[in-house]
Amino acid sequence: MSELVLHHYDFSNFAEKVRLTLGYKGLAWHSVIIPPIAPKPDLIPLTGGYRRTPVLQVGADIYCDTRLIVRELERRAPSPTLFAPAHAAAADALAYWAENRLMRPITLYVSGMNVDQLPTGLQADRSLMRGLPPPDDLTMRRAALRNAPLVRTQLPQIESMLADGRTWLLGDQPTVADLAMYHPLWFFTARTQRLAHELHPYVRMAQWMQRVRAFGHGSPAPLSAQVALEIARKAEPAPCAPSSPEPEDPGLGALVRVRADDYGRDAIEGELVYLGTDEIAVRRTDPVVGTVVVHFPRLGYDLRAAERRA
Numbered sequence: 661m662s663e664l665v666l667h668h669y670d671f672s673n674f675a676e677k678v679r680l681t682l683g684y685k686g687l688a689w690h691s692v693i694i695p696p697i698a699p700k701p702d703l704i705p706l707t708g709g710y711r712r713t714p715v716l717q718v719g720a721d722i723y724c725d726t727r728l729i730v731r732e733l734e735r736r737a738p739s740p741t742l743f744a745p746a747h748a749a750a751a752d753a754l755a756y757w758a759e760n761r762l763m764r765p766i767t768l769y770v771s772g773m774n775v776d777q778l779p780t781g782l783q784a785d786r787s788l789m790r791g792l793p794p795p796d797d798l799t800m801r802r803a804a805l806r807n808a809p810l811v812r813t814q815l816p817q818i819e820s821m822l823a824d825g826r827t828w829l830l831g832d833q834p835t836v837a838d839l840a841m842y843h844p845l846w847f848f849t850a851r852t853q854r855l856a857h858e859l860h861p862y863v864r865m866a867q868w869m870q871r872v873r874a875f876g877h878g879s880p881a882p883l884s885a886q887v888a889l890e891i892a893r894k895a896e897p898a899p900c901a902p903s904s905p906e907p908e909d910p911g912l913g914a915l916v917r918v919r920a921d922d923y924g925r926d927a928i929e930g931e932l933v934y935l936g937t938d939e940i941a942v943r944r945t946d947p948v949v950g951t952v953v954v955h956f957p958r959l960g961y962d963l964r965a966a967e968r969r970a
């Protein structure tokens with residue numbers, strides 16, 4: 661398998677989802693530590709503007725968003741699977757719930773209760789990323805208190821999903837839902853133990869979290885950002901599989917703009933080179949890394965034709 665390079669930082673919970681996938685599949689990978697806040701001068705030449713974390717690089721192919729990254733790892737290392745056909749669709753739906761309705765209140769609760777522990781500038785950066793003014797500590801504290809009940813409403817739901825003694829959320833095999841549900845809960849105590857008591861009543865959940873944690877992170881080896889850029893510069897993007905566009909899609913070869921539909925909405929422009937049922941790929945040429953292909957999931961991203969500049 662070509663070398664896997666993960667661009668990430670330690671306290672990113674979405675990165676934890678991918679690190680655990682690498683562990684579950686027993687993979688060796690290279691670890692590039694990126695800054696947790698913008699600017700990210702050694703990441704943007706690869707992605708063309710996408711700044712969220714994590715990003716997977718394989719030579720001159722760049723995969724954005726964990727929804728696609730985990731599936732790409734599955735494609736390259738199918739066994740053991742996280743997408744057993746009988747459960748894949750339900751797992752996807754559960755993952756969406758976990759990473760949106762569950763995740764957002766947890767983030768606001770945990771961040772607001774740990775304001776004194778946050779790296780300088782983190783909150784201002786995150787607000788900017790969502791088009792909001794930077795909050796002061798009191799505003800963050802209020803948001804934490806508003807969101808605590810929303811978290812407490814949902815934790816028993818997870819416990820009840822495990823109530824029949826099942827090993828994994830959807831039965832006897834791990835799926836992507838286990839990883840997507842785990843990482844927001846991991847975030848609870850990733851920085852401090854201050855809110856650990858919120859998880860204490862949930863015994864089955866604790867045992868299940870222990871099983872997910874046991875996947876480990878595979879075999880990471882540190883890599884400098886400069887070497888990662890050099891790897892991209894020297895590599896050619898892999899040839900694209902045949903596309904399966906919808907009639908409404910921009911034509912292959914068109915100049916397109918792709919951006920996240922929720923937050924971190926920086927636009928990436930390039931030539932549309934692949935469209936699958938749930939993947940978009942654009943080719944771009946960058947002064948630092950040359951030609952790369954940047955891959956996004958379809959769901960969660962806005963794809964449209966871009967104006968050709970004169």
Ligand SMILES: N[C@@H](CCC(=O)N[C@@H](CS)C(=O)NCC(=O)O)C(=O)O
Binds near residue numbers: 697711714
């Ligand atoms: N849908 C994205 C969400 C990724 C995400 O929000 N990651 C957070 C870190 S956990 C982030 O990008 N924060 C801003 C940053 O790292 O610049 C995914 O699944 O990868």
